[in-house]
Amino acid sequence: MIRFVLSPAKILRTRGANPYSTAENFHWCTKSCHFRSVFLGVCLSLAAAAHAAQPSVTLAWNPVTDSIAGYRLYRGGAARNYTATQYTISNLTSGATYYFAVTAFTSAGAESDYSTELSYTVPADTNSGTPPVISLTSPANGAVYTEPANMNLSANVTANGHLVTRVQFYNGATLLGEKTNSPYSYSWNNVLAGNYSVKARLVYDAGVALDSSVAGVTVASSRPTPPPPTNSTLILAADSGSITAPFTVSNGRVSQSISTGLTGSGRAAYTFTLATNGDYLVSALVNAPDTASNSFYVNIDAEPTDPTMIWDIPVTSGLTNRTVAWRGNGTSDMPQFVPKTFTLTAGSHQLIIRGREPGTQLGTITISSASTNTAPPPTPLPVPWLTADIGNPGATGSASYNNGDYTVSGAGNISGTTDNFRFVYQSLTGDGDIRVRISSVQNTGNNAFVGVMFRETLAANAKCMMMGISPTGVSQSQWRLNTGLATQIGSTGTLSPPNAWLRLQRTADTLNFYTSTDGNNWTLLTSQRLGMAINAYLGLAVASGSAGTLNTSTFNNATAVP
Numbered sequence: 001m002i003r004f005v006l007s008p009a010k011i012l013r014t015r016g017a018n019p020y021s022t023a024e025n026f027h028w029c030t031k032s033c034h035f036r037s038v039f040l041g042v043c044l045s046l047a048a049a050a051h052a053a054q055p056s057v058t059l060a061w062n063p064v065t066d067s068i069a070g071y072r073l074y075r076g077g078a079a080r081n082y083t084a085t086q087y088t089i090s091n092l093t094s095g096a097t098y099y100f101a102v103t104a105f106t107s108a109g110a111e112s113d114y115s116t117e118l119s120y121t122v123p124a125d126t127n128s129g130t131p132p133v134i135s136l137t138s139p140a141n142g143a144v145y146t147e148p149a150n151m152n153l154s155a156n157v158t159a160n161g162h163l164v165t166r167v168q169f170y171n172g173a174t175l176l177g178e179k180t181n182s183p184y185s186y187s188w189n190n191v192l193a194g195n196y197s198v199k200a201r202l203v204y205d206a207g208v209a210l211d212s213s214v215a216g217v218t219v220a221s222s223r224p225t226p227p228p229p230t231n232s233t234l235i236l237a238a239d240s241g242s243i244t245a246p247f248t249v250s251n252g253r254v255s256q257s258i259s260t261g262l263t264g265s266g267r268a269a270y271t272f273t274l275a276t277n278g279d280y281l282v283s284a285l286v287n288a289p290d291t292a293s294n295s296f297y298v299n300i301d302a303e304p305t306d307p308t309m310i311w312d313i314p315v316t317s318g319l320t321n322r323t324v325a326w327r328g329n330g331t332s333d334m335p336q337f338v339p340k341t342f343t344l345t346a347g348s349h350q351l352i353i354r355g356r357e358p359g360t361q362l363g364t365i366t367i368s369s370a371s372t373n374t375a376p377p378p379t380p381l382p383v384p385w386l387t388a389d390i391g392n393p394g395a396t397g398s399a400s401y402n403n404g405d406y407t408v409s410g411a412g413n414i415s416g417t418t419d420n421f422r423f424v425y426q427s428l429t430g431d432g433d434i435r436v437r438i439s440s441v442q443n444t445g446n447n448a449f450v451g452v453m454f455r456e457t458l459a460a461n462a463k464c465m466m467m468g469i470s471p472t473g474v475s476q477s478q479w480r481l482n483t484g485l486a487t488q489i490g491s492t493g494t495l496s497p498p499n500a501w502l503r504l505q506r507t508a509d510t511l512n513f514y515t516s517t518d519g520n521n522w523t524l525l526t527s528q529r530l531g532m533a534i535n536a537y538l539g540l541a542v543a544s545g546s547a548g549t550l551n552t553s554t555f556n557n558a559t560a561v562p
Contacts, residue, residue, distance in 0.1 A: 057088070057089055057092060057098070058087070058089075059073065059086060059087055059088075059089070059118075061086070061102050067106075068105065068106060069105055069107040069108075070105060071102055071104055072102065072105060072111065073100065073101075073102050074100065074101045074102070074103070074114070075089060075098055075099070075100055092122045093122060096121070096122055097119055097120070098121075098122070099117055099118070099119050100117065100118045100119075100120070101114040101115050101117045102114070103115065130160040130161065132157065132158060132160050132162045132164070132202060132210060133157070133158040133160065134155055134156070134157050134167070134200055134201075134202040134211070134212045135155060135156050135200075135213070136154075136155050136198065136200045136212040136213060136215055137155060137156055138152050138153060138154045139151055139152070139215055139217050140215060141213075141215040141216055142216060142217075142218075142456075142458065142459055143215070143217050143218070144219075144220060144458055145217070145220070146221075146386070147191065147192050147193045147220065147221055148189075148190040148191065148192065148250075148251060149190075149191040149219045150187065150189045150190070151188045151189075151191060151217070152185060152186075152187055152188075153169045153186045153187075153200070154183065154185040154186075155184045155202075155212060156184070157182070157184060157202055159204070162204045162205050163204060164202065164203075165203045165204055165207070166179065167179050167184040167200055167201070167202055167203075168200070168201040168203065169186045169188070169199075169201075170200075170201060171188075171198055172196075172197050176188055184200070191219050192219065193221035194218075194219055195216065195218055195219075196216070196217045196218075196219065197214050197215070197216055197217075198214065198215045199212050199213070199214045216459060218388065220386045220387075233366060233367070233368040234272050234274075234367040235364065235366055236270045236351070236364070236365040237365075238252055238253055238254045238268070238284075238363050238364060238365060239252050239253075240270065241268045241269050241270040241271075241351075242267075242268070242269045242270075243266070243267075243268050244266060244267045246258055246264070246265070246266045246355065247266025247267065247268055247355055252363065252364075253319075253361045253362060253363050254266070254353075254361070254362040255355070255358075255359060255360060255362065256355035257358050258358055259357055261306055262297060262303075262304070262305075262354060265354045265355040266354065266355035267352065267353075267354055268352070268353045268362070269353075270350065270351040270353075270365065271349070271350050272349055272350075272351065272367060273348050274344055274345070274346050274347060274349065275346060278343075278344065278369055278371065279341045279343050279369070279371065280342050280344050280367055280368065280369060281323055281339050281340075281367075281368055281370050282298065282300070282323070282324040282342065282365065282367055283322060283323040283324065283366045284322065284324070284362055284363060284365045284366065285320065285321055285362075285380065286320065286321075286360065286361060286362055286363060287316055287318060287319050287320070287360070287361035288315050288320075288322075288360055289315070289359060290315060291315060292357060292359075293358055293360045294312065294313045294314070294315055294357065294360055295310055295312050295356045295357050296310075296313075296353050296354065296355065296356055296362065297309055297353070297354035298324050298340075298351075298352070298353050298354075299352050300342050300344065300350065300352070301350055302352070303354075304352060304354055307328075308327060308328030309326055309328065310326070310356065311324050311325060311327075312325070312327055313360065318380075319361070319363050321366075323340075324339065324340050325338055325340050326340045339370075341370050351365070351367070381399060381401050381424065384427070385401075385424055385426055385539070386425055386426065387408075387423065387424045387425070388423055388458065389420075389421070389422055389423075390419055390420065390421055390422075390423050390458060391412060391418055391419050391420035391421070391460030392420055392460070392547075393410060393411035393420040393421055393422065393543070393544075394411050394412060394420070394546075394547030394548035394549075395411040395548045395549065395550050397411060397421075397422030397550065398422070399422065399424045405554055405556045406424060406540060406555040406556065406558060407552065407553075407554050408422055408424055408540055408542045408553060408554075408555065409422060409550045409551065409552040410422025410541070410543050410544060410550065410551060411543070411549055411550050411551070412543045412544065412546075412547055413545060413546070413547070414449045414466065414478070414541065415486075415487055416486055416487065417484055417486050418460040419461075419487075419543075420460065420547065421449070421541050421542060422541070423453070423455070423458070423539055423540070423541055424540040425453075425455070425537045425538065425539030425540075426538065426539060427535065427536075428454070428506075428536050428537060428538050428562070429534055429535050429562075430534055431506050431507050431508070432454075432505075432506050432538055432560065432561060433503070433504070433505045433561045434454075434503065434504050434539070434559070434560045435452075435501065435502070435503040435519070435559050436452055436501070436502055436540060436558040436559075437500065437501050437519060437555065437557040437558075438450060438451070438469060438495075438497050438498070438500040438502065438553065438554075438555055439497055439498040439554045439555065439556055440498065440553055441469060441470075441471050441497055441551075441553045442471065442544075442551045442552050443471035444471065444544040444545055445544070445545040445546065446470055446472060447470075447545030448470055448471050448543060448544050448545040449466075449468045449470065449478075449541065449542075449543045449545070450468055450469055450470075450542050450551070451468020451469060451502050451540075452466065452467050452468070452502050452503070452504050452540060452541070453465065453467075453504070453538065453539060453540075453541045454466075454504055454506055454511060454536060454537070455536060455537045455539075456483075456533050456536050456537075457537075458537065459483075461480075462480070462483060463480055463482060463483055463530060464479065464480050464487075465477075465479045465506075465511045465513075465528065465530060466478045466479070466504075466541060467502045467513045467515075467525070469497070469502070473494050473497075474492055474493075474494060475492060475493040475494060475495045475500070475515055475525070476489055476490065477489070477490035477492075477513040477525055478490065479511075479528055479530060481530055490513070490525075490528065491513070491525045491526040493525060495517070499517045499518070500515075501515065501518070501519045502514070502516075503515070503522055504538070506532075506536075506538075509530060509531055509532070510527055510528070510529055511527065511528050511529075512524060512526075513525045513526050513527070539560075540555055540558065
């Protein structure tokens with residue numbers, strides 16, 4: 001019993017405005033009293049059963065010894081008139097807070113002031129027989145985005161009579177954001193390349209937490225894969241240097257948003273070391289969208305000068321490899337875009353690039369020997385191809401494209417219940433067909449696998465179908481019929497690069513495996529039924545056969561339909 005002392009006003013005084021909010025009809029009582037004191041004693045309890053949806057509270061107070069006509073009980077602004085000294089109020093809302101006060105009144109209608117106010121919060125019904133349900137509706141498990149990704153995270157909640165406090169969204173153990181009311185959603189923007197584990201968490205009743213299932217999400221890199229280095233080639237990431245404003249870095253690319261001369265321009269400085277004396281060329285992946293956005297200043301070991309060290313870049317459509325040239329090189333006999341040769345000694349040097357025009361973007365930089373630079377460096381993978389390591393191959397793979405050739409390096413194994421390899425892929429909806437010529441396979445052991453693949457998701461244990469060859473020329477079909485099962489080996493044959501052509505064709509739930517020695521006449525090796533989702537992936541796969549060891553193999557004449 002909780003007791004509060006009432007200090008009433010004189011019986012004939014006019015009471016102030018009613019501070020409570022609602023009114024309900026109750027009967028009057030007929031008792032007489034003198035107003036000395038009223039005690040409000042409240043005994044709070046849930047009168048309903050443990051799983052009731054409508055709890056109640058019982059309030060009691062000490063009687064006044066003087067002659068009174070009755071009592072009035074107030075909840076919010078509701079006056080209730082009673083003959084007894086307790087009353088039970090039912091149909092309260094779980095988790096809500098209520099406020100109560102009591103007065104005494106005479107038969108003439110005079111009424112005392114309010115007793116001390118009492119508040120009561122109805123406990124949430126944590127003993128409900130049906131727990132709440134939360135499900136993550138977006139993103140889907142296995143979803144793939146391209147950086148910088150904008151993800152819409154959303155969840156559905158079925159309360160089942162419980163009090164929902166909030167829904168939180170997590171990446172692993174990191175809280176991304178939360179919502180306290182429906183619809184429960186959150187926008188996660190500018191997400192960089194990587195693998196993420198996303199879930200929703202429901203917080204309900206008195207702080208109880210319930211998690212949804214986890215969705216594995218991949219954000220693929222939008223950065224072009226740099227060419228593989230050689231003994232006479234250095235690769236520098238554009239964002240690896242010392243960068244000063246107004247240069248900014250976005251998605252690994254450096255650019256400035258204003259037009260400047262040397263004064264006030266952005267500055268990017270890259271320190272590098274050469275093993276031998278010699279003549280060197282500097283090239284880079286650049287985006288020069290128009291003639292007002294297609295130049296930098298460039299020099300090595302000293303600040304560039306204006307205008308002789310301006311690098312004018314032929315207009316490009318997206319990131320394209322270009323070799324540094326100086327405007328000062330141009331004469332009537334030497335075109336403006338002739339490559340600039342830098343004669344450098346062995347040891348440490350500094351490449352300095354200054355901004356000039358807005359929107360000119362600088363990507364991966366290559367410094368190579370002029371004497372060995374007979375072929376243009378590789379360019380980014382053509383649209384819509386992407387590349388990523390699947391699973392955990394133990395060494396970071398790579399992929400590059402040059403004049404129709406795809407050079408792919410990958411470690412790991414494609415076998416057992418999970419795969420670990422390098423994948424060059426694009427998305428597929430419905431039926432499809434992929435064909436490719438394997439022109440070379442590096443010998444990293446009999447377990448190496450180089451070939452073509454259909455894959456339901458980019459998860460390591462996903463359903464998949466593949467057709468490949470080993471360094472010894474053995475061709476074989478292989479598949480995983482359900483997520484997490486071990487792969488099975490189908491029919492085998494022999495092929496010898498560069499006369500090794502592979503083809504996979506999906507028609508409804510049937511996949512057909514073909515081989516050829518010329519790309520025109522195809523032999524059906526086997527067929528296999530597999531219930532794969534309509535949205536899937538197809539592409540080129542390379543695994544060395546062991547973790548941590550890279551296998552570099554080449555493909556050409558790759559076609560994917562649609």
